[in-house]
Amino acid sequence: xxxxxxxxxxxxxxxxxxxxxxxxxxxxxxxxxxxxxxxxxxxxxxxxxxxxxxxxxxxxxxxxxxxxxxxxxxxxxxxxxxxxxxxxxxxxxxxxxxxxxxxxxxxxxxxxxxxxxxxxxxxxxxxxxxxxxxxxxxxxxxxxxxxxxxxxxxxxxxxxxxxxxxxxxxxxxxxxxxxxxxxxxxxxxxxxxxxxxxxxxxxxxxxxxxxxxxxxxxxxxxxxxxxxxxxxxxxxxxxxxxxxxxxxxxxxxxxxxxxxxxxxxxxxxxxxxxxxxxxxxxxxxxxxxxxxxxxxxxxxxxxxxxxxxxxxxxxxxxxxxxxxxxxxxxxxxxxxxxxxxxxxxxxxxxxxxxxxxxxxxxxxxxxxxxxxxxxxxxxxxxxxxxxxxxxxxxxxxxxxxxxxxxxxxxxxxxxxxxxxxxxxxxxxxxxxxxxxxxxxxxxxxxxxxxxxxxxxxxxxxxxxxxxxxxxxxxxxxxxxxxxxxxxxxxxxxxxxxxxxxxxxxxxxxxxxxxxxxxxxxxxxxxxxxxxxxxxxxxxxxxxxxxxxxxxxxxxxxxxxxxxxxxxxxxxxxxxxxxxxxxxxxxxxxxxxxxxxxxxxxxxxxxxxxxxxxxxxxxxxxxxxxxxxxxxxxxxxxxxxxxxxxxxx
Numbered sequence: 101x102x103x104x105x106x107x108x109x110x111x112x113x114x115x116x117x118x119x120x121x122x123x124x125x126x127x128x129x130x131x132x133x134x135x136x137x138x139x140x141x142x143x144x145x146x147x148x149x150x151x152x153x154x155x156x157x158x159x160x161x162x163x164x165x166x167x168x169x170x171x172x173x174x175x176x177x178x179x180x181x182x183x184x185x186x187x188x189x190x191x192x193x194x195x196x197x198x199x200x201x202x203x204x205x206x207x208x209x210x211x212x213x214x215x216x217x218x219x220x221x222x223x224x225x226x227x228x229x230x231x232x233x234x235x236x237x238x239x240x241x242x243x244x245x246x247x248x249x250x251x252x253x254x255x256x257x258x259x260x261x262x263x264x265x266x267x268x269x270x271x272x273x274x275x276x277x278x279x280x281x282x283x284x285x286x287x288x289x290x291x292x293x294x295x296x297x298x299x300x301x302x303x304x305x306x307x308x309x310x311x312x313x314x315x316x317x318x319x320x321x322x323x324x325x326x327x328x329x330x331x332x333x334x335x336x337x338x339x340x341x342x343x344x345x346x347x348x349x350x351x352x353x354x355x356x357x358x359x360x361x362x363x364x365x366x367x368x369x370x371x372x373x374x375x376x377x378x379x380x381x382x383x384x385x386x387x388x389x390x391x392x393x394x395x396x397x398x399x400x401x402x403x404x405x406x407x408x409x410x411x412x413x414x415x416x417x418x419x420x421x422x423x424x425x426x427x428x429x430x431x432x433x434x435x436x437x438x439x440x441x442x443x444x445x446x447x448x449x450x451x452x453x454x455x456x457x458x459x460x461x462x463x464x465x466x467x468x469x470x471x472x473x474x475x476x477x478x479x480x481x482x483x484x485x486x487x488x489x490x491x492x493x494x495x496x497x498x499x500x501x502x503x504x505x506x507x508x509x510x511x512x513x514x515x516x517x518x519x520x521x522x523x524x525x526x527x528x529x530x531x532x533x534x535x536x537x538x539x540x541x542x543x544x545x546x547x548x549x550x551x552x553x554x555x556x557x558x559x560x561x562x563x564x565x566x567x568x569x570x571x572x573x574x575x576x577x578x579x580x581x582x583x584x585x586x587x588x589x590x591x592x593x594x595x596x597x598x599x600x601x602x603x604x605x606x607x608x609x610x611x612x613x614x615x616x617x618x619x620x621x622x623x624x625x626x627x628x629x630x631x632x633x634x635x636x637x638x639x640x641x642x643x644x645x646x647x648x649x650x651x652x653x654x655x656x657x658x659x660x661x662x663x664x665x666x667x668x669x670x671x672x673x674x675x676x677x678x679x680x681x682x683x684x685x686x687x688x689x690x691x692x693x694x695x696x697x698x699x700x701x702x703x704x705x706x707x708x709x710x711x712x713x714x715x716x717x718x719x720x721x722x723x724x725x726x727x728x729x730x731x732x733x734x735x736x737x738x739x740x741x742x743x744x745x746x747x748x
Contacts, residue, residue, distance in 0.1 A: 183218050190222050213246055244276050263293055277309050311342060313351050329362050349379055349387035365398045376410055412436055424456045427468040443484055450476040463506040470508055473497040509543035540571050561585055576613040660718045664691050691718035
């Protein structure tokens with residue numbers, strides 16, 4: 101039956117909440133989560149059970165055993181379940197059952213170290229010594245490489261004061277030749293027992309079995325600890341003999357420190373020096389610092405300086421190994437040896453340095469290299485006084501440099517000056533002559549002439565400068581220095597003739613230098629008219645070059661009117677400052693005005709044909725020659741074409 105309109109049956113569509121205000125007691129999400137966790141923990145706590153009589157105890161044991169058996173039946177490989185089962189049986193004083201469970205677990209996984217340790221712990225904790233011994237004997241036979249069982253076995257026997265049994269265990273263990281730690285434990289055991297001779301024999305066996313640096317150091321430390329310095333020193337020496345290159349800087353530092361403690365300072369110093377000579381350069385930093393500290397305490401100034409020098413040698417040698425062509429390192433190395441003053445070492449270093457020739461035939465890679473040779477030669481000449489050796493160094497340098505690709509004027513000059521210092525002028529001249537033949541550099545001529553000038557040989561200077569002009573006729577320096585020579589000796593006419601000959605050259609690099617020298621010569625002789633003529637000639641040369649450049653420019657742009665204006669201006673200049681030949685040449689280049697026709701773009705005549713207009717243009721002689729050459733080439737091409745057609 102439908103409800104009446106005035107009634108209400110529960111929450112209908114029109115149900116409303118009368119009080120929509122917030123509850124004064126708010127609960128956060130964090131509080132809800134914390135309460136849920138607390139309730140879970142309360143529910144997880146198992147209820148306490150109290151066993152009242154023996155029957156309940158038996159029922160409890162049966163129930164627990166059934167639970168454990170069910171677990172290990174489902175998870176047979178889970179060793180943790182087996183261990184918990186056995187430990188529970190042991191807590192119930194059921195040791196036979198516990199052993200049985202451990203044995204069953206060992207059948208599952210006998211290599212599990214943790215399982216054996218738990219088994220052994222149960223036996224030792226409950227003082228079943230014989231059972232523990234049996235277990236130890238079994239496990240060390242099954243797992244002889246697990247050191248933990250041997251440790252515990254020997255320690256148990258030592259606690260029981262069964263030192264003979266413990267020693268027997270260590271001996272059995274050492275037959276397996278274990279790592280370092282078991283040997284050291286054996287030695288400490290013998291020391292605790294007061295058996296130093298036996299401990300020493302164990303250490304000797306240890307060193308024989310494992311002949312390492314650390315083993316020898318332990319042997320030496322043991323001997324020194326027990327005041328047997330002779331045996332300790334013998335151990336250090338034996339290690340150097342047997343191991344040799346395998347030893348590092350720490351070993352030698354300890355060896356030297358041992359000798360210092362024995363007040364054997366000379367021995368310690370010898371050890372440091374031996375180590376620095378043997379060890380690689382980059383593996384002896386700590387050793388070097390220890391040596392410096394030792395010398396500061398016990399050595400003299402010379403010994404300290406020797407140490408510093410050796411260290412710098414090591415650094416340079418290491419850098420040279422990385423890059424034998426690092427010439428800056430070689431320079432520093434040579435300076436170091438020269439500061440020491442050992443001639444043999446210096447010469448050996450120079451010979452090693454110059455042996456590293458640059459692999460690339462490019463001059464920039466050789467610049468630093470040749471200075472090694474130069475310094476080598478200067479060393480032989482000035483410091484050792486061996487003239488023949490210095491001459492041999494210069495000769496070797498000239499053979500090494502590839503003069504066909506490039507050369508260095510400096511080496512020729514230095515060699516020649518070396519011979520001058522030896523008063524061997526003929527040798528010096530031959531060197532410069534060879535340089536001119538092989539090198540022909542500007543500097544060679546200048547240096548050679550300077551030498552002859554100092555000797556007062558003017559005619560030889562003229563010969564050298566003549567050869568200079570022959571080899572470098574376009575070099576303005578060759579002309580100016582020759583003019584300077586004639587000017588300096590008062591041969592003004594010869595100097596003026598040279599200037600005139602130079603300015604009349606068809607090609608000359610930077611002719612303004614020669615013109616300037618020409619003008620300076622005339623001014624110095626107070627020949628102002630000649631100077632003005634030289635200035636005018638120089639200006640005309642520059643004007644001609646500028647006008648020619650303009651001609652070429654306007655010709656490319658097809659601007660004939662501008663070209664004609666430039667040629668007209670050239671003719672005007674030639675008439676004012678030129679000679680008859682230049683005026684005639686300028687007149688021949690003048691263009692002719694002529695009337696020409698051209699099509700009017702977009703225009704038509706009365707008969708519908710293209711319209712033309714007349715205009716004035718310039719005809720250049722230079723262009724006519726080029727067009728004539730083009731016509732000849734075109735005619736030759738057409739003749740060849742007709743010949744080919746007729747032959748077909």
